[in-house]
Amino acid sequence: MSIKAVVWDVDDTIFDYTAADRAGMRGHLAAEGLLDGYESVEQALARWRQVTDAQWARFSAGETDWQGQRRQRVRVFLENPLSDAEADAWFDRYIAHYEAAWALFPDVLPALDALAASHRHAVLSNSSLLVQDGKLRVLGVRDRFEAVLCAAELGVSKPAAAAFHAACDALGLPPHQVAYVGDHPEIDGRGAAEAGLLSVWIDRDGARTDDDGGPAGPRRIASLSELPAILGADTVLERRPPSGNVLPAPPESGPKGR
Structure with missing residues (x-):
């Protein structure tokens, strides 16, 4: 069965979240006069990212809501029990x-242009619709996507199969006709593969090597310029024997129990 649609992650996949977060926090800490409390800017930024990752994990696990994780990031980072306001x-x-x-990665628009006529497109993010819909509009690409689905509204987060299946349902397609592109090897890469989608993991920094125990299932790319070739090569998945990083084809009738 051919791949008819691509579902995209946003942060650090099409939007350079890490660079924007670092630049934004650097400017913010300087404006707040908080850099003197750290040995270096890098130490302060590393601390912010550590706190962000920890609170994001709590949000993803359903332990707090969207606004709650933001407030707790501030309180933990400042070590100050601030009021909500x-x-x-x-x-x-x-x-x-x-x-x-804010900025798109430079390979995003060329990839979307290359796939515009051949594939449908949607977004699935472990964020909120308010944040990601607005972000895509500011970046000028919201009209490229038929649907934008986010964990805060869905009530389920990646890597749960239900999150990926919700995106497929929004497109009216079974998982084996949908590819998912994301930057996280487990949350995106393994999660999409285990949900029955063609999983494409974009490893932009190339920090992992082929033998360092990366996730089984997803195709790995270093640039979105590689994506059209992968989707073209995998147009008929069932004709390719599973080997290496190639996903085995799901049954023609699609996954059971959906």
């Missing part, structure tokens, strides 16, 4: 710096 105000000041640094 104080934490919100601090985060909003950071957001102003962060948004000023």
Whole structure:
């Protein structure tokens, strides 16, 4: 069965979240006069990313809501039990710096253009619709996607199969006709593969080598310029024997129990 649609992750897949977050927090901490408490800017940024990852994991596990994880990021980072209003105000000041640094990766528009006539497109993110829909509009690509689905509204997060299946349902397609592109080897790569989608893991920094125990299942690429060739090569999945990183074809009738 041919791949008819591509579902995309947003942060660090099409949007350079890491660079924007670092630039935004660097500017914010300087404006707040908080850099003196750290040995270096890099130490401060590493601390912010550590706190962000920990609170994001709590949100993904359903232990807090969207606004709660933001407030707790501020409180833990500052080591200060701020009120909700104080934490919100601090985060909003950071957001102003962060948004000023927003940018697409340079390979995004060429890839979307190359696939525009051949594949349908949607977004699945472990974020909120308010944030990601607005972000895609500011970046000028919202009209490229038929649907934008986010964990905060779905009530389920990647790597749960239900999240990927919700994106497939929004497109009216079975999982084996959908490819998923994301930057996280487990949450995106393994999650999409185990949900029955053609999983494409974009490993932009190339930090992992072929023998370092990367996830089984997903195809790995270093640039989105490689994506059209993968989708073309895998147009008829059942004709290719499973080997290496090639996903075995699901049954023609699609996954059971959906």
